[in-house]
Amino acid sequence: MCNCSCQGPKSDLSLLDDVLKEYGGSSGNLITILQKAQNIYGYLPKDVMYCIAEKVGVAPADVMGVATFYSQFRLTPIGKYLIMACQGTACHVNGSERVTAAISEYLGIGNGETTADGLFTLENVACLGCCSLAPVIMINGEAYGNLTPDSAVAVIKGIQEKEGK
């Protein structure tokens, strides 16, 4: 356990024990530790970053610096479903902006925001590597290709139905 003195909501830091045991020995593993921590908590809570800084032996500002440099890291909690909307070149040429705008309008959230019911977070990403199926979105790891604004919204509606909303 970590006995740091940071303020704010408390996360269960014991969840980090295994990760820190395996990677905590070297500051070279900082990115890997943050990735594993994000997998555990869904984002990087402040107290978690302080705890990591202490255990790895670097300044909290350095941890924050790394966490803000890389787009993968999130400093706020995300919804149950993370919608990654590709804005890569192939998707752009095939109309990704309209697809994203339709999702955004339907859910009432912009890039990086989460719906009030905590179900969806919308995030623009650079490329999902399925460019020949452009435009593409990925929801919790599952990719949907050849989308139109209507079919993208239909995918979201399908999830809402499943969730009983």
Next chain:
Amino acid sequence: MRIVIGEGSCGIAAGAAKVHKAIEALMTENESFTLGSTGCIGMCFLEPIVDLYDGKILIKRLVKVTADDAAVIVEAARSGDLSGVEKLVISAEDEEFLNRQTRIALRHCGLIDPVSLDDYRNADGYQALEKALKTMTPEQVIEEIKVSGLAGRGGAGFPTWFKWNAARQSVGERKYLICNADEGDPGAFMDRAVIESDPHSLIEGMLIGAYAIGACEMIVYVRAEYPLAITNLEIAIDAARKANLLGENILGTGFSCDMRIKAGAGAFVCGEETALIESLEGKRGMPRLKPPFPAQKGYMDEPSNINNVETFANVSWIINNGGEAFAAMGTENSKGTKVFALTGKIRKGGLVEIPMGKTLRDVIYGIGGGIRDNKEFKAVQMGGPSGGCIPADLLDTVIDYKALAATGAIMGSGGMVVMDESTCMVGMAKFFLDFTALESCGKCVHCRIGTARMQEILTRIVKGEGKEGDIELLEELCDAVKDGALCGLGQTAPNPVLTTIRYFRNEYEAHIREKKCPAKECVDLLTYSIDADKCKGCTLCAKKCPAKAISGEVKKAHIIDENICIRCGQCVSSCRFGAIIVE
């Protein structure tokens, strides 16, 4: 009979995993056929693809398969009577997509089970490693690569042997061999396909490189958005380690080298080799000043060599077949083959590997089948945010490092995004500057501020607020950013702007002077109206319009209130009579 399903990321996205499940569900305990999977076949436009094999021979390739087809496929596999699946069989025309390619880096993709070491071995796998370790000195390996003329496939096209030699000559306690699998060009997926579909060929190519430079550890830096690539590579590394192909005293030759994976965290600049090294060390990925080059002082300040995935994927083939065989393909200054990810407004999108020296037309029309929906080809973007747009009248440019650079674009890592008449080239330049301005690491003032300024100007042009002199201002900024940038990101960021100005200046001028977007893409410059003669008054558009901008009575011509219209374009797709006019 054996059923094999193409299950690379894009196959799965198209529904291949569902097809797999559906077939599996129909199989009995003592089924007469077997079911397996393979990686990227590379014919993304036909995914999901199901292959029927008799032993090693492919007897039928079924395309655009859905889970509903599972029953007829199972029936065919059981009975050997293929009449039931006839309607799914690939057309002769589509078969040409692969027939016209020469596959070296992709030689096993779509043919073997990616995670089976046995499959890889049966396809001549690890023979090159054995040959190199047991019969060649490191110097001889480097010499063979020199003869092959292999140049880096990550973008810059630097001779591979030269980098290997520099790292070999460099003195250090430990040396590292690093694979750049960050694949930052948005719109390119060759490297993902190789790692997912043939991870052992990357391991083997890297091992030969490690032997050549004298490295004791190999690190693969993979983009975080590629989970399947990471999984398959992990499995392959494990299997290789168990088979004594990694670790201590490899194959009893006294050569020792291990390998690990590092997942990137989403920063384009980390594709730049010195930024990648910073990132490997757990820091913010800011490029370092060169020299010292990585060959002298790289990862952990030790001599390091970095190559791209596709570069490594060629290595075993070269050792097996000889450098001369590789150099026999291509042009004077570009040898071997190159893989391209063909996407955009192309009819047949997918992975294309062809010998250097073919033309862009060969790829886009000969293999890709030309433009979708019978539209006009306008340009092809090569090299992503560091590259440029090549227009229609240069379609006969040969694929060769020098010839492509002469157009203002670059060979790049292999992204080939095709655009048609409906793509706005100013919008394209803005798209790339949005990207580079966001991804600039901020270390150099010219790159940080310069890209932001260019982005501002391009934004105002596409909004119809461009001014006389904006084109010249952009050109001036391009020069300044090129000169003042420390790393390749800044140095090449102006390329998309410069090439679009060079080839499509008239489009810039139309936006600035006439406030018109010739491609009808820039939303702020469009007006929507209804052609009263064509309108049948069906009311469909009025129902569809999210802004309630359309009014009119049933069976009478409708009108759009321009002040309310938000230019979403939905009415255009809803009108079956083509009555909506966009200007």
